[in-house]
Structures are given as structure tokens and as C-alpha cells.
Amino acid sequence: MAAIARFQVLHLTKASAISPPSSPFLRPPPLLRRISTTPRRCSLSISDTSKCVESSKSIVNDLLDYLNESWTQFHATAEAKRQLIAAGFNMLNENDDWDLKPGGRYFFTRNMSSLIAFAVGEKYTIGNGFHVIAAHTDSPCLKLKPKSASTKSGYLMLNVQTYGGGLWHTWFDRDLSVAGRVILRTEDGSFLHKVVKIQNPILRVPSLAIHLNKTVNTDGFKPNLETHLVPLFALKHEKGSKEGKEESENSSLKDAHHPLLMKMLSDELNCEVDDIVTVELNICDTQPSCLGGANNEFIFSGRLDNLASSFCALRALVDSSTSLEDLSNEQAIRMVALFDNEEVGSDSYQGAGAPTLFEAMRRVSDCLSHKSSGECDFSRGIRHSFLGKSSASAFSNSFER
Structure with a gap:
């Protein structure tokens, strides 16, 4: 995988130590967010900096473990499933009835190669939005x-x-x-x-x-x-x-x-x-993913597109909904979607081209309203929602390109 993708991953994990991984879910949709040009001064004590460094090292090591476990889209999904269960998420089956509650954390898989996980805010009401990060589990x-x-x-x-x-x-x-x-x-x-x-x-x-x-x-x-x-x-x-x-x-x-x-x-x-x-x-x-560079500032690995994004999205959801307090004031639903077959067009049962995500959002909305939500209610929820796709770019020594 190209060097810039590796650099971006490490840069992102360092940033997450200062700005918690939950931040993508705690921000309002971009169209509703006010942009301020007033500069603000931020200071970190020595102890804060030390905590940031240790947190960054932990996240990077966890990413390396995820990459080394996830040789295929099936292994990436299985590892994501393991992490979610360890974090207290409840596994759902698409063929069963769902019993969802505010403050609950859930996920389901499809074809063993795609996964949708979500955490329901305690203050969620019908018509509120979904805050979604999407990535994919497959690689060339x-x-x-x-x-x-x-x-x-x-x-x-x-x-x-x-x-x-x-x-x-x-x-x-x-x-x-x-x-x-x-x-x-x-x-x-x-x-x-x-x-x-x-x-x-x-x-x-x-x-x-x-x-x-x-x-x-x-x-x-x-x-x-x-x-x-x-x-x-x-x-x-x-x-x-x-x-x-x-x-x-x-x-x-x-x-x-x-x-x-x-x-x-x-x-x-x-x-x-x-x-x-x-x-x-x-x-x-078979070569393991590892740190490289003179100062271990790079991550050398295959499959960074797009397992790096899958890991970061998954980690953000888990870390932003670990305790009851994390969801106590949340009015939306935080969601992560990891799809398969992005590399070949996404047009498959387990790909982003399938209605999996939209159907899951409607089903969650219906379950939480304890009835079939009206088209108007669900449409309002969609209009209050946003989705961000996370991916990696390629880079080489050809700087002129």
C-alpha cells in the first residue's frame, strides 16, 4: 500500500488521542454546523501530552493487530464482530424480530463480510437523525x-x-x-x-x-x-x-x-x-503489518485501503459509547457501516449498492417507535442524518504526480 495512506493513518491515530475518537459522532451534521474563523489558543500540560502519546501508541498497536488479523473481508468482519461483543454490543439477526431500546448498542452481519453497528442515544425520538460513517472490508x-x-x-x-x-x-x-x-x-x-x-x-x-x-x-x-x-x-x-x-x-x-x-x-x-x-x-x-521509518512514524501494511478506515470507524463507535454517560445526552443514532465488494462496484447483496443500510435505518426507526413509522417521520429522520465515507488514497515516490 502506498506511503501516504500509511502516513494518514498514523496521523489520524495521533489526532484521536487529543480529539477523542467519539468526535465524528458528537459533531452535528456539516450543514448545521457553524464555522468560526476566530482563532482559539489550546494548551497542553506535560501530563496531558504524555497521556496523548500513550493513547496514540495503544491505538496504533490495536490497528496493527486488526490488520494482521484481517487477511480477508471475512476475517475483518469476524474481528470487528469480536471487538463489538467484547465492548458489550448485542448481536442481531436480520431474520429475527428486533427489540431495541434507547441507550442500547447493537450490530448485525451479512454474508460474514459486511457489518452494521449502531448505538442509540438515550434521548432519541422518532424523526431524529442517524450519524453514519461508512467504510469497506475488501481490498484488491x-x-x-x-x-x-x-x-x-x-x-x-x-x-x-x-x-x-x-x-x-x-x-x-x-x-x-x-x-x-x-x-x-x-x-x-x-x-x-x-x-x-x-x-x-x-x-x-x-x-x-x-x-x-x-x-x-x-x-x-x-x-x-x-x-x-x-x-x-x-x-x-x-x-x-x-x-x-x-x-x-x-x-x-x-x-x-x-x-x-x-x-x-x-x-x-x-x-x-x-x-x-x-x-x-x-x-x-504473509508479511505482518508493522511500524517503519526512522522514528516509527509510518505503518507498513497491505489492505490499508480500506481496513484503516474500518478500524477507525469501529474504534470511534466503541469508544464513544462505552459507558451509559456517553449516550445519556445523545439525541441521534451513531452508526458504522462496513461493506464488502467496494473494489468491484459495490453491486452485491453485501455491498453498499444493496439497500442494507437504508433498510436497517428504517427498521431501527420502526422498532424504537414500537410501530411502523410513518413515511413523514422517517423522511424527517433521513433529512436530519448524515453519512461520511472514509477511505484511503494512494501515494508513491513520484511526487510530481
Whole structure:
């Protein structure tokens, strides 16, 4: 990820120590806010500065933990869910009736890859607004094709496809692995969705040696994304070897993916290979997110677009509604929406193009009014609402651009 995005994240977390993370929710909508040009003097004592530094370090470390946990959109959503439950939020199911109360904190997930969380102000009344921050859980990456098994020149390889607008040359010569979601069949015949991550680097996309590509530095690096961007997985074993003995009885998976890959997934999930019905896997960089720069002023990480924004939005909501006092004078509903599939247009069941957010706002309004709110009441609430989308920008050493 580009350097300016990393810098902006660190700058934001430092600022949050002085201006609490709750501030995005405590400010009125921009159109209602008065702008003052009168300068104000602000002073900080040594003890205040020390607290700011310690708070900043804590937030940065928490961000690094979030990035390292969130290899995929499924892991990012699972980690967000874990943090919300730990903070006392109540999980809702879209298929159930909702019992909401002023001062309550709630969330629900969709497709295991998108999430909406909200905290209801104690003084909320029907017609009041929603203060929303939106971000997304997905990032540009390589995804395993539905039929990934490939064998060339004695090597097992995995067929992949590009997802989103990535800088694909940066995926060459890196330690890669797989992570994502797996659907399992349980003993009673039902299906179970589980996230999976193989920590070890099991894949690599090697660059062509310079003596076989002598014009690369003058003509540019122009890989064919279908034929050149295919990760090496393992050496091909002869029949009767370890790999051949690990084949699954599931014929569709046997034909679609290498048995060795399925065995590694089953070992990670502590299940049988035949329990795996299907997989949805991303190719991921195994290099951990970390601090860098001479003074540790940068965050070096992939997926900063847009996990940095997802983390900050989530942290703001949690920190601004930790105690009862935080919501005692709030008249609005503080909300965070983390969507999937932003990198490919958002037009999906779990993307921002779906009516998920609008339907959730109406449902919350109806539940809190203990009836179906009239169109006029809900329309007033929408007009008192605002939504801010948080994202990251790209940057490089090409300062002239």
C-alpha cells in the first residue's frame, strides 16, 4: 500500500488521542454546523501530552493487530464482530424480530463480510437523525478460481483471478498464502461457514530472470495476468505418493482443487477433507503489518485501503459509547457501516449498492417507535442524518504526480 495512506493513518491515530475518537459522532451534521474563523489558543500540560502519546501508541498497536488479523473481508468482519461483543454490543439477526431500546448498542452481519453497528442515544425520538460513517472490508487481491488446480512442467500451481484495481506487479516475489471462507457439512447434514487462514507461506509468483527478459527495465514489466500471475504451490508427485493418497471422495472438489490444498485446509479446520463442500479463498501476503521509518512514524501494511478506515470507524463507535454517560445526552443514532465488494462496484447483496443500510435505518426507526413509522417521520429522520465515507488514497515516490 502506498506511503501516504500509511502516513494518514498514523496521523489520524495521533489526532484521536487529543480529539477523542467519539468526535465524528458528537459533531452535528456539516450543514448545521457553524464555522468560526476566530482563532482559539489550546494548551497542553506535560501530563496531558504524555497521556496523548500513550493513547496514540495503544491505538496504533490495536490497528496493527486488526490488520494482521484481517487477511480477508471475512476475517475483518469476524474481528470487528469480536471487538463489538467484547465492548458489550448485542448481536442481531436480520431474520429475527428486533427489540431495541434507547441507550442500547447493537450490530448485525451479512454474508460474514459486511457489518452494521449502531448505538442509540438515550434521548432519541422518532424523526431524529442517524450519524453514519461508512467504510469497506475488501481490498484488491488475487482470488482462487472456482477451478484452481493446474499442473505445468512438474509443478502444482493455483489458477487465480484479479479482484479490484490492484498493482499486480507487486504480487511477484512475495511470500503468499491463502485465507478466506470454507463451507463444511456437519454430521446432521447442515452447513457451517468457517473462516480459515494458513499462516505459512505456501505460494510464490516468481519473476522471470533478467537474462530471459533483458528489456524489462526499458520496456517495462508487462505480465500476462492469466498466464504469468499463477502461484507455484508444490512439486508434482508421482502416482502413489503422498499427494495421491490424500485425494478427497468429493469428486467436484477433487477435480477443482489440488488434493494437497484441500488436505491443508482440513488440517487447519480440524475436519475431514470430505466435510468441505466449497471454498472462497483469497491469496494473501504473509508479511505482518508493522511500524517503519526512522522514528516509527509510518505503518507498513497491505489492505490499508480500506481496513484503516474500518478500524477507525469501529474504534470511534466503541469508544464513544462505552459507558451509559456517553449516550445519556445523545439525541441521534451513531452508526458504522462496513461493506464488502467496494473494489468491484459495490453491486452485491453485501455491498453498499444493496439497500442494507437504508433498510436497517428504517427498521431501527420502526422498532424504537414500537410501530411502523410513518413515511413523514422517517423522511424527517433521513433529512436530519448524515453519512461520511472514509477511505484511503494512494501515494508513491513520484511526487510530481
